Amino acid sequence: MEIRQTACPLDCPDACSLDVTVDNGQVVKIDGNSINSYTDGYICAKVRKYPEHVYGKERILKPAIRQGKKGEGEFREASWEEALGLITDRMQEAARTFSGESILPLFYGGSNGYLTQDSADTRLFQRIGASQLLRTVCAAPSGAAAKGLYGKMSGVAFEDYPEAKTIILWGVNPGVSGIHLLPYLNEAQENGAKLVVVDPRAHRLARKADYHLQVRPGTDLALALCMIRWLWTNEMVDHEFLSRHATGADQLFEKCEPWSVGRTADVTGVPEETIETVARLYGESSPALIRCGWGLERNRNGGSAVAAVLALPAVAGKFGVRGGGYTMSNSGAWALDPEKAAGVTGYDPTLGPAPRSINMNKVGQALAFEDSPPIKVVFVYNCNPLAILPRQELVYKGLAREDLFTVVYDQVLTDTARFADVILPATTFLEHREIRRGYGAVPLQEGLPVIEPVGESRPNFQVFNELCHRLGVNREGDAETEEEFVDRLLEQTGRKEDYRQALAKDKIVYPECGVRPVLFQDSYPMTEDRKVHLFPEDLDQEAPRGLYVYQEDPGTTEYPLALISPATGRTISSSLGQLYRDQVGVAMSPKDAGDRGLSNGDTIRLFNDLGEVVTHVEVSDEMPEGVVFLPKGIWCQNTANGRTSNAVSPDTLTDLGAGACYNDARVEVERKAHGLDSGDLGTASSSGTHGSTGPSS
Numbered sequence: 001m002e003i004r005q006t007a008c009p010l011d012c013p014d015a016c017s018l019d020v021t022v023d024n025g026q027v028v029k030i031d032g033n034s035i036n037s038y039t040d041g042y043i044c045a046k047v048r049k050y051p052e053h054v055y056g057k058e059r060i061l062k063p064a065i066r067q068g069k070k071g072e073g074e075f076r077e078a079s080w081e082e083a084l085g086l087i088t089d090r091m092q093e094a095a096r097t098f099s100g101e102s103i104l105p106l107f108y109g110g111s112n113g114y115l116t117q118d119s120a121d122t123r124l125f126q127r128i129g130a131s132q133l134l135r136t137v138c139a140a141p142s143g144a145a146a147k148g149l150y151g152k153m154s155g156v157a158f159e160d161y162p163e164a165k166t167i168i169l170w171g172v173n174p175g176v177s178g179i180h181l182l183p184y185l186n187e188a189q190e191n192g193a194k195l196v197v198v199d200p201r202a203h204r205l206a207r208k209a210d211y212h213l214q215v216r217p218g219t220d221l222a223l224a225l226c227m228i229r230w231l232w233t234n235e236m237v238d239h240e241f242l243s244r245h246a247t248g249a250d251q252l253f254e255k256c257e258p259w260s261v262g263r264t265a266d267v268t269g270v271p272e273e274t275i276e277t278v279a280r281l282y283g284e285s286s287p288a289l290i291r292c293g294w295g296l297e298r299n300r301n302g303g304s305a306v307a308a309v310l311a312l313p314a315v316a317g318k319f320g321v322r323g324g325g326y327t328m329s330n331s332g333a334w335a336l337d338p339e340k341a342a343g344v345t346g347y348d349p350t351l352g353p354a355p356r357s358i359n360m361n362k363v364g365q366a367l368a369f370e371d372s373p374p375i376k377v378v379f380v381y382n383c384n385p386l387a388i389l390p391r392q393e394l395v396y397k398g399l400a401r402e403d404l405f406t407v408v409y410d411q412v413l414t415d416t417a418r419f420a421d422v423i424l425p426a427t428t429f430l431e432h433r434e435i436r437r438g439y440g441a442v443p444l445q446e447g448l449p450v451i452e453p454v455g456e457s458r459p460n461f462q463v464f465n466e467l468c469h470r471l472g473v474n475r476e477g478d479a480e481t482e483e484e485f486v487d488r489l490l491e492q493t494g495r496k497e498d499y500r501q502a503l504a505k506d507k508i509v510y511p512e513c514g515v516r517p518v519l520f521q522d523s524y525p526m527t528e529d530r531k532v533h534l535f536p537e538d539l540d541q542e543a544p545r546g547l548y549v550y551q552e553d554p555g556t557t558e559y560p561l562a563l564i565s566p567a568t569g570r571t572i573s574s575s576l577g578q579l580y581r582d583q584v585g586v587a588m589s590p591k592d593a594g595d596r597g598l599s600n601g602d603t604i605r606l607f608n609d610l611g612e613v614v615t616h617v618e619v620s621d622e623m624p625e626g627v628v629f630l631p632k633g634i635w636c637q638n639t640a641n642g643r644t645s646n647a648v649s650p651d652t653l654t655d656l657g658a659g660a661c662y663n664d665a666r667v668e669v670e671r672k673a674h675g676l677d678s679g680d681l682g683t684a685s686s687s688g689t690h691g692s693t694g695p696s697s
């Protein structure tokens, strides 16, 4: 037995450092270690189960080529030579006949490591002139807002949370995502801090809070503007801070004017007295903190909502003290941007923008309606589009096209992989080298392989580099090895040798901005004038009705229920979803269930004009009236008809950043009277057994 060190690169803010116990070349246990002092020796249950992912029956061990009809999941084994040869031929044929734009890379955050995405893959797809994927399903609206107001300023370190007197968790649930914040929240509460949670759902942490503002989905913007207005009318605005460090305050205040407490209570569903109490608490507390998450961005008002929330600490003058300000993404702590850096990926700025960009939220339309030129090859990696993309029926329809050549390069047989023409086996982070940063915790960590690749799996960097050669787009000077790539990446910091040595010795390095900066003392906005821009003109131009302008709820009398799909404690986005085969229910308030004559466990259909999900109902006190919940990241095996919340999710876009509006799904729920119709199963498999994975999971 041997314990080997690495770091978790999965899509999570925390970036745990890990001890992996290896016996006879096999991983037998994964635990945390204290190399990353923030994660300090413990990890989530999700990654504790990771050996089941590495060695499970769904693991792809060899390349494979489709045998039966699309989606039936019948494949024959192939050699890497045959599989890569076929992929090369089909990509060349598509480029020759329809142009490079007919090829679409389809990928997301299955690994947040620098080597596994935005490395040799960027080089390949840019140089063959493929359509560019706009990866906007998460963090695009919040990223646009944070960049517009503060540049890429890092926020308050989680280690400083115990200093705060008031902490607002807004659209984030560290109980299931980013769990290492919990001890700091506990410590803050023990120190006497007040905890405020803004979330439609009364999850465990919300019930532990001093104040829970149970907003109707999509109305966070109204609440944030109302709080700013309240601070303003009650003379709790820090005018001195604003005059020294901010621009655009008057324009922001003008946009807050319509948001009286009474109107805001009507729109958000939060009682007037609670709004006023929390606004006063926030205004009077110092240090006061806002942990802004991503839940509030996934609707038509999402970008403006995040901007208004991030404006609060500037308006109320909460910066300049330890534990005061906000935290959103801390990825700006490392100014490493391999996607744009010529000489790292081989990305070539002289080639200009891609000939065609396709928003990830619209991939269903692009595949199913055959854009012009049609997409003829889709190359899926680090991603399970059938599980995560809106307009799921269109994604199914597109992937079922017999004239579409689909490559799925993954670790396990995902829902999407069943539609592949060629499947390639990918290594997990335990089997390849990786460099990663967190977007909550700030260190950069290196992980070397702790076991040999399982089966014939290969690392992304190697495979995309080989495809560059096969397609004849490699160039002299490209980083051809992982070692060369890491070298070039670190060169961007200007401190390559220091970081190289520190990574070799300690496996971890910290950024120059420091681990625990006091905002507006140790670090300032990364805008040109180093000020907060409370009303960035470009964001005002971008938002369809202007920045901070509320767009009404899309609910109708036919579809009155707001469907939300937050994360749970069992998957990381959709990663690891194959480990759970139980049927997942729709959580609903007792009142809504009663109005529809439903009892716990009844089989229901949740539907709108876009599609339907057949599963059971879980009546839950956690849910407010008018809101239902089906978790993010579930797979087709988790419902009776092989559909997930994305079957009813619209592909409309957020006001900023062209992001996903998952939480704008409006639906109705009714009893499924006669069990499943023969057509209900569609092309997906179903193996549901009744289980409880609803809101308390």
Ligand code: SF4
Pocket: 008, 009, 010, 011, 012, 013, 014, 015, 016, 039, 043, 044, 045, 046, 047, 178, 179, 572
């Ligand atoms: S998913 Fe997050 S909490 Fe879990 S091990 Fe990875 S970094 Fe840590």
